[in-house]
Amino acid sequence: MANDATPDPFAPATLGPVRLRNRIIKAATSEGRSPKGLVTEELIDFHRRYVDGGVGMTTLAYCCVAPEGASAPGQILMSRDAIPGLRRFTDSMHEGGAAVSAQLGHAGVVASKKVTGATPMAPSRYFNPSSMQYCRGISTAEIARVVDQFGAAADVAVQSGFDAVELHFGHLYLPSSFLSPKLNRRKDSYGGSIDDRSRFVREIARRVRETVGDKIAVIAKISMDDGVRGSIWLTESLRTAQLLDQDANLDAIELTQGSSVLRQMYLFRGDVPVDEFAAVMPQPLKAGVRMFGKQMMGQYPYRDLYMLESARQFVPLMRSTKLILLGGITNHDHLVTGLREGFEFVAMARALLREPDLIRRMMDDPSVRSRCNHCNKCMVTVFGRTHCVLDPQQRYRKPAAADFAAGHPVDMESR
Template sequence: MNHPDVLAPAKLGPITLRNRVIKSATFEGLTPNALVTDDLIEFHRRPAAGGVGMSTVAYCAVAPEGRTEYGQLWMRPDVVPGLRRLTDAIHAEGAAASAQLGHAGPVANAKSNGLPALAPSMSFNPLSMKITKAATLDDIRRITAAHGSAAKLAVEGGFDAVEIHFGHNYFASSFLSPKLNRRKDSYGGSLENRARIVLETARAVRDAVGGKVAILAKLNMDDGVPGGFRVDEAIQVAQWLEADGSLDALELTMGSSLLNPMYLFKGDAPIREFAAVMPQPIKLGVQLVGKKFIREYPYTPLFMLEQARQIRAAVAMPLVLLGGVTDRDGMDTAMAEGFEFVAMARALLREPDLVNKIAADPGTRSLCDHNNRCMPTIFTGARCVLVDPDPVR
């Protein structure tokens, strides 16, 4: 073997993981009161017991208006005792715990939150059927600082790492997008200006926690939207982040939760299932024009590798490969291509113990068939419907 063993221990910033497999952030839908629940703890305990090196809790909003819906966790002192119970459960199974920190920006549900959604420029949100508000400079400063405060709370809650969300056209990612960012000030226009909030946020987190925990960021390579953020710009942003030294690793992603969510997932487009869980009038809209919004892309193993290679060639910092990593062959390919870690999501919903199975038998193949019917379950508790079709919670 002329590349790292994916199942051997590995350093990530100041911590050591038992292996190089990370459970990627998957919104759990298990915090109805924006607090940790026993169901959330069990959701992360299972893949920890199943062999992952680290499990990522999603999504920990840094401000109340930054939630995608009202029941989502947001970081405040009241949440720390529950976070400590959660991280203790993950640690008891031998895995590390990471908290994904971010602000949903234009993806936030203003109707559910009772607070205005914020974006770089005023726009219409098709998810909440409301107008998003253009963030002021005070909003930007407040949200940037809130990431640092949230990181401190994550440390109090026992997390070993934090992951800053710079993807999917959430707040910071929407500033990167030329399509969504029409500002004329120092946060709009040139790539240097559009990336300013990303660099300032990463620096705020590093300044807040120093080297106490590992700091990762999830960065879009491609929004999958005409006129959006593309890989050539992502390369430059990754280089700026590396030069700043605020991060220990980048997890590479793609797609827009606001404009093209299936670009991230690939595989079947569960339009009927999405319509079934939506309130009116959104339900009717999904039924009528869902195929234009929830587009279908063919699934292939390691479907982000082609673009991720371009980032790998441009930076030396550790990178996490996400997207279609489901077996030992894919993991070994990622290692041979120079990626330090791999991330898994849907496959672990299907089989939380998949990593242990692969360790016992390298020929193990995932049972996940990429039907994506897990996606609409985030509203009732994220799960594989083939395993748990109708849970009683």
């Protein structure tokens, strides 16, 4: 990307074998619109708002590679049964002129036995303080099975007409937890040094590339750091990204921060919606959240482009893999700044939840500013249907304590 001219974020761009109409990606956000784990018209309509609003590609959030990999009820399982609905979904996005990606994930530590019926898996035995449950250590044979599951899920994505898959290697979900020295205390070839702890994500990326070939783009989402003491930080995530780049199995890496296990506000920044979270939780969690919610989730002030300082460290390391910037991108100046810094694409979520047509409006008037005020009350709507609470068109039922009890996670994936 030339630095001596103003880059155009609205110009077409190439991502692997895919041509996007512009460089803006709608980042994955939990949707809550597939109650039976299958595509619904409401889910299609939800994403069409962003497509009609001008994004180059939209991302279908958190599609499970295995039943035990679900992090919440109603998530889509990438199986043959899902293909007809997924095909309707991709056809609709393509009719709107945009590309579409499927986020593939295995929750691991973030999974709940209430949802899956199985004890969650981690690199090593671990107690998750958010779910108040123990996670068992995954065996070597199970690691190989998960690698196969990612490959099979990617094949479903190809058959369903997706233009890309996004491998969820962030937020301490199962692949990400292997990268954390806090969670990964293994003594075999998947533990120890960061090169060995990166083995699992590299194997997944290789299997997915072998499966899809050059039919679709392959993206990986990785946490640069997660805000948890003794866990993932830049010194090691830079090495993981370098190894993935050397393998050349990815077309792009989307850089994120934060964890779905601890200090969740490190991902979001801004206001901590303690009262709203407490309102949907059963006792005794309700009282605990009111008293200790801010301490548990962390308090981090919002600032524009808040991931850029860390993300720019990755730019000089990449030889063949493009980078996607997200975090606090709300206006045209932010888009241009990201491209000038060496990122090929930018991803947005909260600003688009507030205004799905924001990109079209920016195209018409570069001075347009997002109306998102970073209140983060959208985080609580994941217990029902994810939406901006300030949008009068989004009139969904108020989440109830039963929704939380059913095992919904705090992580909304939005930025």
